[in-house]
Amino acid sequence: FFFLIHNQLHVRTIVLCLLHLGKTRAQMSCCMLSGNQMTLHMTTANIYFEHLRLGYNPNIYMARQYICRVPVHADSLKSSYITLTSKDCSTDIQDYLSIIYPTRVLGGIALCGKIAHSGGLDPEKVIEWFEVQRLLGVDKVLIFDLGNPETLNRVFRYYQNLGILDLQPYELPGEPQNRSHDETMAVLECRQRLAGYEFIIGHDVDEFIIPRRDETLRDVFKKQLQREPSGSGFFFYTQFFITTWKPTNPEEDLMVKRYRRTTEPLWVSYKYVYLPSRVKAATTHRLFPYNPPFNRSRVPPSDAVLHHYRPCKLDYWGNCSVKTIIDNTMTRYRDLDERVARARAATSTKPQWSG
Structure with missing residues (x-):
């Protein structure tokens, strides 16, 4: 495992995200060290969340979260380190990770963009995506970096410098290297790192939540x-x-304005926004609220929809001869072209269709 997250505001608990082979059921313990490498506490680690449907597949590294309840004053956690073990606690600080405190952003909107890897993203389209998110009022985007070409890294650095992008290193542990890994790991990690924001959006870097009216996402969420x-x-x-x-x-010039033919709103591959203060965990398409009265619901397509730009899903729609409409909503954002042009110039990026 490799990411460590501190969460919860009024109780002394720590949530740790890790990957494990589906057959792994060993009892884990939480170990804490202070800055001078003295063991503060050892306690049983309890499973906080896992994919029960897939969690017993012996050939896949599955995402699992553990929770550690630490009976120490919260101030002492700021200079402490933690790890999970199935053996005795180590006294070597190299075996531990720092405890991270989510930044509190009152009324803030964060977006979990999941994993960027191996040149799978078009830098120009990523620029359009970021500029639309900025126009919609997104405050922070979290993306996990699994190794990308310099053309995309230039774009990432640009948005890091603007303060909107939190780019975290990512790797796939274990052997063999081509073994399957659970994509839910990044989504669970987002829930913890972004816990200080009021709203967390979960969708990919080819998707956009677009209001039907000329308003921000914050307006849409507050009305809901x-x-x-x-x-x-x-x-x-x-x-x-x-x-x-x-x-x-x-x-x-922009992809989001070049392509206006679309399907009608479908209840397919739906995505979400949620309040982390009311949600225990989130996966790619599902939310797990805390106990009632908290509930989940659908936003009427007349208020907002998810725009997904992608090639035809041959395995789902055959030749993609489906009922379509023309949607001109993105022409609303008149200054988007200028914003994208500035980012292209700053990152030496050209659209593929420019020749």
């Missing part, structure tokens, strides 16, 4: 909470803008 004061999270219908189809407006 007014309707449902006990809401813990809200799911969005998806419109698929299929890039395999010819662009409806090839004269446009």
